[in-house]
Amino acid sequence: GDSVTQMEGPVTLSEEAFLTINCTYTATGYPSLFWYVQYPGEGLQLLLKATKADDKGSNKGFEATYRKETTSFHLEKGSVQVSDSAVYFCALRRGNTGGFKTIFGAGTRLFVKA
Amino acid sequence: DGGITQSPKYLFRKEGQNVTLSCEQNLNHDAMYWYRQDPGQGLRLIYYSQIVNDFQKGDIAEGYSVSREKKESFPLTVTSAQKNPTAFYLCASNTGLAGGTDTQYFGPGTRLTVL
Numbered sequence: 001g002d003s004v005t006q007m008e009g010p011v012t013l014s015e016e017a018f019l020t021i022n023c024t025y026t027a028t029g030y031p032s033l034f035w036y037v038q039y040p041g042e043g044l045q046l047l048l049k050a051t052k053a054d055d056k057g058s059n060k061g062f063e064a065t066y067r068k069e070t071t072s073f074h075l076e077k078g079s080v081q082v083s084d085s086a087v088y089f090c091a092l093r094r095g096n097t098g099g100f101k102t103i104f105g106a107g108t109r110l111f112v113k114a
Numbered sequence: 115d116g117g118i119t120q121s122p123k124y125l126f127r128k129e130g131q132n133v134t135l136s137c138e139q140n141l142n143h144d145a146m147y148w149y150r151q152d153p154g155q156g157l158r159l160i161y162y163s164q165i166v167n168d169f170q171k172g173d174i175a176e177g178y179s180v181s182r183e184k185k186e187s188f189p190l191t192v193t194s195a196q197k198n199p200t201a202f203y204l205c206a207s208n209t210g211l212a213g214g215t216d217t218q219y220f221g222p223g224t225r226l227t228v229l
Contacts, residue, residue: 032215043118043204043220044157051215089156093218101172102147102206102218106156 002027006090006105014113019077021108023064023090026071031092033057033066033073038087038107047075047088085112116141118221120205125226127192127199135190135224137205145210146188147218150174151202160203163188164210192226200228 007022025031032051036044048057050066050073057064062077073090090105118139127133139146145164149157159172163182177196182188188207192199205221 034217036220041223041225043120043222044206045220046217049215049217093215101159101162104157107154109154 002031002092002094002103004090004092004103004105006088006108009087009107009109010111011108012111012113013080015082016079017112019075019080019084019110021075021088021090021110023073023075023105024071025073025090025092025103027092027094027103029094030068031094033064034091034093034102035062035064035073035075036089036091036104038089040086044089080110080112082112082114085110118205118207118219120203120221120224122224123222125224127226127228129228130194132191132193133226135192135203135205135226137188137190137221138186139188139205139207139219139221140186141207141219142185143207143209143219144185145208146182147206148172148178148180148188148190149204149206151204151223157204160190198228199226201226 003026034049035047037047038044048059050057053068055066064075087107087109089107093102121136147162148160161180163169179191203224208218209216
């Protein structure tokens, strides 16, 4: 079945450091890929998405490129801020999956130190 | 502003009680979902509904029930049969367009604690 694997956290960085959170997936066909962010005590917010191979999603300085050849969708940011501290979830959805279910990774917690 | 509301934000339940969590959306979305999140873990799907008056079990439906009588509303009842209900519950919705490219929006969550 479909699955998403993220790098385990927590990831601890200093402010202005470069961020990479790895995400790989297993799915048949052509899923859409998403990154969500969750701040403490809140729901998930969409950070960015890509719906076909080689698409790059970007938002608030974060980027991720849909790589079908490596089945990956790694999240990157050139210079993190303390306010980026949160849990990040990689996810996929296939339109022909029963009920259009979204498959989430386990999440990666990011701590950014001032 | 369009969005998803969940209430209450915090809920305490005694052993053996049923409780109902509210989820309302004004996004005109057809599809709605309930997820459970345990500390340090990802999201697990409880139930989902693609259209009014229809819903399907997700991966961990035992001990839960739902209804979808209105497009805007998808309440979740946590029954006494759910042996370990303490968790953070998230409601979500999306348009349900074919292809799965549409964004799933989430509510702020309800934290349920069993006393």
